[in-house]
Amino acid sequence: MLAAARVxxxxxxxxxxxxxxxxxxxxxxxxxxxxxxxxxMLVERSGAGARLxxxxxxxxxxxxxxxxAIEPGPMRAAAAAxxxxxxxxxxxxxxxxxxxxxxxxxx
Numbered sequence: 001m002l003a004a005a006r007v008x009x010x011x012x013x014x015x016x017x018x019x020x021x022x023x024x025x026x027x028x029x030x031x032x033x034x035x036x037x038x039x040x041m042l043v044e045r046s047g048a049g050a051r052l053x054x055x056x057x058x059x060x061x062x063x064x065x066x067x068x069a070i071e072p073g074p075m076r077a078a079a080a081a082x083x084x085x086x087x088x089x090x091x092x093x094x095x096x097x098x099x100x101x102x103x104x105x106x107x
Contacts, residue, residue, distance in 0.1 A: 024083030
């Protein structure tokens, strides 16, 4: 579904954030706990998303946030750039290779 999405409204958990960004989908994040505020900070720094206070936002604020994420502009461009950078990496295979390289005793 994310391949067809134009924006993801989420609590900002790591899985949701990484999956959305891998598809170049901008995020509107309303964090609750744990890693979510930190993930929001990283997404905001990247420009690929923004905070949306779902508990207090007015209809007009929600509409404006959605428009900023959906319309062509800096948020969509940042999300697309992150998706490209993810595609340039070797993903799980690369991570496994790094772990194995670190686990081998040095000589």
